[in-house]
Amino acid sequence: MYTLYYIPGACSLATQVVIHELDQVVEIIDKQNVDNFSDINPVGTVPVLVDNNSTRREGAAVMLYLLDKHQNTMLPATGTAREQAIQDIMFANATMQPAYGHLFFTTQNITDEKTKQSAFEVAAQAISRLWQIVEQQLANQNFLGGDQPSAADIMLAVYSRWGASFPIDIPLGLKTQKMVDAVVLMPSFQRALSAENTQSAA
Numbered sequence: 728m729y730t731l732y733y734i735p736g737a738c739s740l741a742t743q744v745v746i747h748e749l750d751q752v753v754e755i756i757d758k759q760n761v762d763n764f765s766d767i768n769p770v771g772t773v774p775v776l777v778d779n780n781s782t783r784r785e786g787a788a789v790m791l792y793l794l795d796k797h798q799n800t801m802l803p804a805t806g807t808a809r810e811q812a813i814q815d816i817m818f819a820n821a822t823m824q825p826a827y828g829h830l831f832f833t834t835q836n837i838t839d840e841k842t843k844q845s846a847f848e849v850a851a852q853a854i855s856r857l858w859q860i861v862e863q864q865l866a867n868q869n870f871l872g873g874d875q876p877s878a879a880d881i882m883l884a885v886y887s888r889w890g891a892s893f894p895i896d897i898p899l900g901l902k903t904q905k906m907v908d909a910v911v912l913m914p915s916f917q918r919a920l921s922a923e924n925t926q927s928a929a
């Protein structure tokens with residue numbers, strides 16, 4: 728059984744979805760209820776995955792660990808399809824997620840309202856440019872992984888929900904919106920959302 732430390736709605740949601748897709752049992756713990764979280768992850772971030780006695784952090788590394796450990800169609804075992812899937816995971820984790828991070832940084836660190844709105848807008852433009860790249864990649868396929876969702880599709884679907892918390896518009900292309908809607912409707916995604924809600928309500 729895995730233990731996954733999470734924050735509701737955060738990038739750790741994608742980790743939980745993938746664990747469900749892999750048919751693995753997971754206990755989830757809200758990081759905000761853990762007093763000594765820095766003992767578990769000195770960086771202070773989620774996701775953190777505990778597998779028996781080993782603790783893993785960094786979303787992309789956790790994702791690759793899980794996908795290499797359990798049989799699945801989300802990460803091809805060899806060849807260019809595997810290279811593409813890893814590139815897509817890295818794009819999600821190391822490019823799209825930090826771009827959204829600018830929105831959270833702005834909220835937390837800029838107090839002047841005019842400066843704050845400008846910073847939101849600049850960040851939103853940068854994020855929108857990245858979504859246009861996703862749209863181009865989806866021109867001839869329904870998911871980044873081809874005809875079924877990959878880990879990167881799941882990660883991007885989670886991030887796409889963050890824009891609603893900020894006073895800016897981040898439009899998604901038609902194919903991208905269709906990909907996000909399909910991922911959010913996956914039973915594993917709904918199960919992960921519901922597990923987070925149940926924990927938060929407890």
Ligand SMILES: N[C@@H](CCC(=O)N[C@@H](CS)C(=O)NCC(=O)O)C(=O)O
Nearest residue numbers: 737738771772773774784785786787
């Ligand atoms: N590079 C890290 C970044 C993870 C990260 O930024 N996680 C956010 C949530 S998506 C977090 O834990 N932020 C700290 C906090 O909100 O307390 C990773 O990929 O795991």
